[in-house]
Amino acid sequence: MATTTTVSGATAVVTGGRRGLGKAIVDELLARGATKVYATSRTPEASNDARIANVALDVTVESSVLALADAAADATIIVNNAGLLAGQSLSTSPIDDIEAAMETNFFGPLRVTRGFLPKFVATDAATIVNVASVLAWIPGSGAYGCSKAALWSATNSLRMELEPQNINVVGVYLGYTDTDMVSGLDVPKNDPADVARQIVDAIESGAPEVIADDVTRAARSSVFR
Template sequence: MTENPILGSSAVVTGGQRGLGKAIVDELLTRGATRVYATSRQPSPVDDSRVISIELDVSDELSVASLARTATDATIVVNNAGLLGGQSLLNSPMAEIESVIDTNLYGALRMTRHFAPVLETNGGASTIVNIASVLSWLPSGAYGCSKAALWSATNSLRLELEPRHINVIGVYLGYTDTSMVSDLDVPKNDPADVARQIVDGIESGAAEVLADDFTREARASVFR
């Protein structure tokens, strides 16, 4: 890329009002984004005039379509919203498994399908970021299945969108210190550090971001 895709950009960050999503919003603004749509199922007011707090349910086609009609200036989309659940593929309620896959996989796909025309129209160095997981390559029930499918979808979408000058980045990371995993007594990534790596990837036009040693080792063990 010959231009910085962050400076003067307008970004959409799903699940952008807490945890890793909020850290990504903050980092984008620090690097020069002029507007960020920070979505939530139950949005809260935001003091920063550069941040637009907006309602979104990525599992709802009409909700995603409405956001795409609102954020018509978007040049960056970060698919960060996610859902845990469905720990056992045999015993967890099927509705729970379907909800996890609908949010984590189809939610990102809905966002991509609706926003690809927006990004293409706005031109320049446009980017879609899919937040996946080290569990894309390790067994972990419905959540792992959803992230493995998102990894595959990300690779396919990258090829489909390359002719339209839209870069697609897959982000893979281990446990990160957010409310989603607050009850787990395990080493955790700092969300701010992961956000910096993600925005570095947007700036450089990377295909993937492997955010920590655990993820890099897991990836190497699968593809050795």
């Protein structure tokens, strides 16, 4: 039986929640009745909405993650959305850039997940959402794609590990979405609000994945024939 998490009345955490898709997810959670959302960034700003707590977080630093877990100890929804585009060539990019992409996009969500697991002990059900990418299945995007492929694999393994604790782990896979990260590209893009709606639908239904658009559905079907 799928683990579902009630959004109405819940406390949620959205990493990278100040802009782009993260902000759209924050807005959708609040529209569905979430009582409080912790929206993280490296440089937080005050919010005019009392339901939003803009807090500092560096997902690459253990102490920063644990401080957030303590501050948001009643959260039952965690959305790992923070990401970094770096290390675009595995053969020529500096190793530091490749490591930075892995630290933010793979180890970051894992670190946040592990930080919150002890807090979930007292809850009936919880959901962790990992925002990956269609590039998890398509080669050619350097360290970013590698980090998202690793996150895809980890998401599936964590789902199996945590299901007995009534914790669902949702993987989100999407193509170009209208955010700052791809603002310079003249290509068709998803509406962040539509992707956010699909994500919150999955939280409430207990779905294991969000395949957000036609490009991603086609890529997934070509990998899993």
